[in-house]
Amino acid sequence: MNFSEVFKLSSLLCKFSPDGKYLASCIQYRLVVRDANTLQILQLYTCLDQIQHLEWSADSLFILCALYKRGLVQVWSLEQPEWHCKIDEGSAGLVASCWSPDGRHILNTTEFHLRITVWSLCTKSVSYIKYPKACQQGITFTRDGRYLALAERRDCRDYVSIFVCSDWQLLRHFDTDTQDLAGIEWAPNGCVLAVWDSCLEYKVLLYSLDGRLLSAFCAYEWSLGIKSVAWSPSSQFLAIGSYDGKVRILNHVTWKMITEFGHPATVNNPKIVVYKEAEKSPPLGHLACPPPRVAAGPLTSSESKYEIASMPVSLQTLKPAADRANPRIGIGALAFSPDNYFLATRNDSVPNAVWIWDIRKLRPLAVLEQLCTVRAFQWGPQQPRLAICTGGSKVYLWSPAGCVSVQVPGEGDFQVLSLCWHPSGDSLALLSKDHFCLCFLEMEEGMRMAFGQRGDCT
Amino acid sequence: MNELLVLQRKNLLAQENVETQNLKLGSDMDHLQNCYAKLKEQLETSRREMIGLQERDRQLQCKNRNLHQLLKNEKDEVQKLQNIIASRATQYNHDMKRKEREYNKLKERLHQLVMNKKDKKIAMEVLNYVGRADGKRGSWRTGKTEARNEDEMYKILLNDYEYRQKQILMENAELKKVLQQMKKEMISLLSPQKQKPRERADDSTGTVISDIEEDAGELSRESIWDLSCETVREQLTNSIRKQWRILKSHVEKLDNQVSKVHLEGFNDEDVISRQDHEQETEKLELEIQQCKEMIKTQQQLLQQQLATACDDDTTSLLRDCYLLEEKERLKEEWSLFKEQKKNFEKERRSFTEAAIRLGLERKAFEEERASWLKQQFLNMTTFDHQNSENVKLFSAFSGSSDRDTPTLHSRSRQKKPHGVPSGSPVCTSKLTKSLPASPSTSDFCQTRSCASEHSSSINVLNITTEETKPNQVGRECTNQKWSMSSRPGSQEGCYSGCSLAYTNSHVEKDDLP
16 A cells, blocks of 8 residues: 655545546645646646635536635636636525536525526526525436436425436426425436435435336334435445434335344344454554654554454444434444445444445444544445545555555644545545545555454555 | 959059049140140231231232323323324424525525626626537427427336346246246155155155146146246246145154154164164264374374484485585586587687688688789889899799788688787888888788687687888878677687788789789
8 A cells, every 4th residue: 555645635625537537636725636646736726715615527627616705616627727717606605516417517506595507618508496405415416417306495395306417408396295305316227316304204205207206115203314315336225324323225126125224332243243443552662752642532653453353342332412403323324335235334323333234145244443433434436445534544444355454654643534535446535634645555455455454554 | 351452453443544544634635725825826827927918919909000000191191292292393394384484585585686686797707618518519498309308218217117127027037947946846855755655645645646747737838937927826836835735744744753763662673773873873983083093193103203214314315405406506507518618619610610711712812912923023024123122022922922921911810829920020020121112012011910719718819900011102001900809609700800801901902003
């Protein structure tokens, strides 16, 4: 594993281009485009104010920089560096901005979610979409980029509109039987739309592409409901994580639950492998040196490795405040692996642990317990490798062959707050508050991963 | 008197009897009184116990009633709370809707304001418009495009359904195959049974035979089973269920037999077979143990041998092993050396051949030269008397041509390390002295010493050509030094060098008048 040197970054805005050739990063108001392998600076663009959001177009030719405070969107071209485009929303304000899948239209959501403006980079036309819903996930595009589903709310009722992206024509418009729609998501095959309600009511509705209701699923009443939803890459399963700490899997044939996965605080199943991160005691020679800075949370300079714990294992739990909204319980994060074999979940009441489930056999496979709270995890785009970061200076990788904990080299502490895979899966960008670095994973290193071994960073 | 005595004795006896009776009665009375007292006590205690138990029973019943009451209360409370939640939810929804309507009104107002303020310039500034991603032109929005969009949407949905249906059909076909195979295997399992003379199997054989007959007829219609119509499905499932029932009953019967044998132990065959089985297993275990011991002993012996085999033979062998590498290396070097030797021999031979050839050529050249000089002389004899000296010299020269050719022709290739360098400068000096004016022969004197050593692997050929006498005609003196140090392949080089000199001399010669 090779680590690149550390570069400056702000607001955790660092993204690989979809074709994998470039890496865009933001430093305050400057946009830096680098080559993804050599990290040489290829282009440098300057925006008018601090950048809050960064997005590549799907064909990797354009980059969108959204400046929410000024209500501006600036678009830069990689082919022609002197080309510029500035979209000013003026008094309407700007809260969100994204590309359309063809890379030629920009959808701006104005303040108060008044409307969504569709600006075209090819023609002089502008389209407006009224009454978009202000919710967690109100816009979703199909994977092939043909259709856009948008959640709307008119007269205290929720609706979903389906638009054709090629000419922005309205295809279907139907109401949903939800109290307060919280999110919508297309299945990867683009034929089914999952619609779920807010946490006050457990309800998942499945609509076909032409707006017919296929099925409704409700696991229980009255208690807090759905927290997170994920489709499997083959569209065969829909995983629903809820506040009761369970994940329920629905199958695409009958849309009924086939199994539910529990996340208890004590693991007693002998078939599960529990990896516990343990700090490696420093060698005796270090005692003479001044002790390392003891940070409040994550370990700074000590190294760690994984040990396999024996049953029964009790995991660290967190007691949430009972009288607050959005309590830290329930399944907050769900992700399927790209080959559809594994599902990684995190129970917010056991925040240091990540559970990995085998989807072929529908049973738990491994539990990784870290020393600190898991901040983010992401599956690699090609192979079933899971990268986890906890805010410390280490990045953790799990694959079916084993797991490894790697220290990010460098002077001082590099607190990994987020991570982002390269589209080919060969490298990984580690983002901290002010810096980022790339971690290159060689193929042989991936195959050499063994149980509980510490990976050396070269 | 006798009568009195008898009477007294009778009286005494009677008195004794009465006394003993009295005593007995007294003790009985005491005993009875004790028993009575004890029984009274027992009665008292049991009465007290009963009262206590009754008391407890009452208390428990009270408790039970209390608990029932509490349970009812809790249930009522739960129901109440649920009602409260429901009512609060409806209230909350109603309030939310009200607030949302207000919020929508605000939004509309704000929207109007935003749309009105045209001077704030909501606009897009672009350097130039970009082409579409797919390179096509945009199209107008018409009814046709709407219809096309609908068509595309339905096509996508249909493709998805067809794909899923295909998958499901494939799965069904596989499952059907598996079921059929299971059925066949079950039939084959049950059919050998009818050959054994067991009474209990009569029912099952009867059914099995009938089944086989049925199935034989059905097997001929196997192709129909690939269709997924309802009758076929039912037939398949029914037949499998039947077979499964038969198999189950058969297995149960076997179980019963086994249990009977366990209990009764009458069936000699089975008992003997079991005994045999046990004996055999014991024998096998013994064999295994023996083999294991043998292996252990053999291992030990081997180790001993290996350990004690450290005497001189082995040490010498080992030493030999260490030296083996060196020996092989030396052998390789020896073979290399021999090859090189052969090569050198070859070279030497070729060199000698070349030298012989050169000698012959030289001879021929000298003869030519001599003849030419003779001609010249013949031509020149008509002029001065000086030429007589030249003639003399020439004759001497021609006479000594053979002697001087090695040097004049500036070539001496010798086998022996020392050439004729000493001879050549003498010759040249002679020549220079005797021919001050003639430019012919003194034009160039090339002394060259070729020393070639064939015995060593390195050939050093130093060919130096230098002009000792200045050129009167103005021809340049050529100082050429060819020094070649090379491997056996240099013979060609040397030869070429010599030939070069030869050509030079030839060229020079041509210029002579």
